[in-house]
Amino acid sequence: MNTEFLDALHDLEKEKGISVDILLDAIEAALLTAYKRNFGSVQNAKVTIDRDTGDFRVYSQRLVTDKVEDERMEISLEDARAINPNYSLGDVVETEVTPKNFGRIAAQTAKQVVVQRIREAERNIIYDEYVDREGDIITGVIQRIEQRNAYIELGKTEAVLAPSEQIPGENLYPGMRLKCYIVEVRKTTKGPQIMVSRTHPGLLKRLFELEVPELHEGVVELKSVSREAGSRSKIAVYSKDENVDPVGACVGPKGMRVQSIVNELNGEKIDIVKWDPDPSKFVANSLSPSKVVAVEIWEDEKVARVIVPDYQLSLAIGKEGQNARLAAKLSGWKIDIKSESQMKEIYPQYGETSDYYDEDSYDDYTEGYDDDLSDEYLDDNSGEPVDVEENIVDEEVPK
Known part of the structure; x- marks a missing residue:
């Protein structure tokens, strides 16, 4: 390890958003495990990486005691003071035990740890991005269909549209672009799993919010939604402003606003009614x-x-x-x-x-x-x- 290695870690920090200190701490822990596995050591050991030069050292740690029972774990006060007169009972003596051929093992282990941490960081970034979007609407392209599950590409990740969340009678095919409602974001060992729906009443609500500016601005309120996906839906809207017709605002000029939503939902009929206290x-x-x-x-x-x-x-x-x-x-x-x-x-x-x-x-x-x-x-x-x-x-x- 050298300064070039540290420079590479700093570049990763800028690109992936992973702190260099976090990476180095992980590498130190991995090197310690590799040292014990390869050299059969049961003694207390510690691996340190110099933050300025990138050099690494392995140290054995022994406790200063009156009576030594295990020389690999303990050291007498006399032997400790031979190393440094300032040692006293209860102190820990560190002695460098870096193996000669440890560099190759260190390089290989560091690579594995860095790759693993990058994957974990990317998964966490994706999870953090989508977990806050539960209940929101997304647009994606169907990448593939397996066992009736549609997998929708969302850039760095993909979402799963289960058969139970698909509109009855809707013909899905790879390459099809469609809007979905994020129902749940799960954290799994293979990364975040995003579950989406085309049948959820929330999809209808979000579609109207996209099409009707008055809903987005709060002039018109969407009070309730009832839906039987693929067949018919009803929404109740209300406006505190007497000069605003909530039903007309949702229908739009010549029915253009509601028609675009009907087209998105493959002809699902939508009744818009006025809510009343x-x-x-x-x-x-x-x-x-x-x-x-x-x-x-x-x-x-x-x-x-x-x-x-x-x-x-x-x-x-x-x-x-x-x-x-x-x-x-x-x-x-x-x-x-x-x-x-x-x-x-x-x-x-x-x-x-x-x-x-x-x-x-x-x-x-x-x-x-x-x-x-x-x-x-x-x-x-x-x-x-x-x-x-x-x-x-x-x-x-x-x-």
């Missing part, structure tokens, strides 16, 4: 695009009974109950959906005493049932309205 109004909004005539709520049980026009019942429930399910997740309320004809049988005056009553929706229902009936809810063969009564799941609500 009044739970009854928020529950009504969450069932969009269905019209709601009235809402009754029970605060203690977190249950809401929603009344919709008969022709809107299937729309409110959604395909396989999806719309109602997403609305319940979005609002945090258990929702029981009833049609007007059902409610009139058990509660004729529901419109006058409900927590939420939409007169416009009620007028639309009473004036033009057939006009508002969408072809989507007509039987393909007969052209008659589809009977959706069998799809209704009655839930017990407090009386």
Whole structure:
């Protein structure tokens, strides 16, 4: 070892961010292990490296004692004072025992230690960089797909997109660029493992924050998200500024903002509704695009009974109950959906005493049932309205 070796360590410090002192301490410990392994020494030993010249020395350490039981570990006071008159009982005498052929072993060991420390430092740097980004969004390129796991290249490292975190029906292939949500960063023996997701509701939230400046600036708040990846999602937004339309801000001019997110998620439908501090109004909004005539709520049980026009019942429930399910997740309320004809049988005056009553929706229902009936809810063969009564799941609500 010489000054060139120290210069190389200083260059590594600048390039990799690893302190020279840390490297030298590690090399000293490795050299000590190599010395004991190669020379079969059981005595106490110490390896030192001169920080100025790079020269190394091996010293044996023996304790000064009255009675010597092991000459490899102890030395008498008389012998110690023969070396230096200032020694006294309990002191440690250091004697240089550097082997003649230790230079080759030292060089090889130092190389291994430096390479190992560089790898550890790079892993720690990558871990520290990404551990603080949990819950954030990243963009990467799929490098390979093995056993349905997609490995996404992120520069110095890669992320793992597990099958359970992939959007159903999405066709992934090597070279594909996509955005993912960082779910977890694990520290393993092989380096940091970054787990990402395409199905997490947080991905939808981060995508809107990227596309909508008002969300990033805090003018518009994203209150809640409910998502069934690959099929449909709902978000609730709110603005304290009365002059700002939160829904319009997220939709964007001609729907450009929300459309770019839909394209990123391969056509996943997104409903944007207005959040309201009044739970009854928020529950009504969450069932969009269905019209709601009235809402009754029970605060203690977190249950809401929603009344919709008969022709809107299937729309409110959604395909396989999806719309109602997403609305319940979005609002945090258990929702029981009833049609007007059902409610009139058990509660004729529901419109006058409900927590939420939409007169416009009620007028639309009473004036033009057939006009508002969408072809989507007509039987393909007969052209008659589809009977959706069998799809209704009655839930017990407090009386």
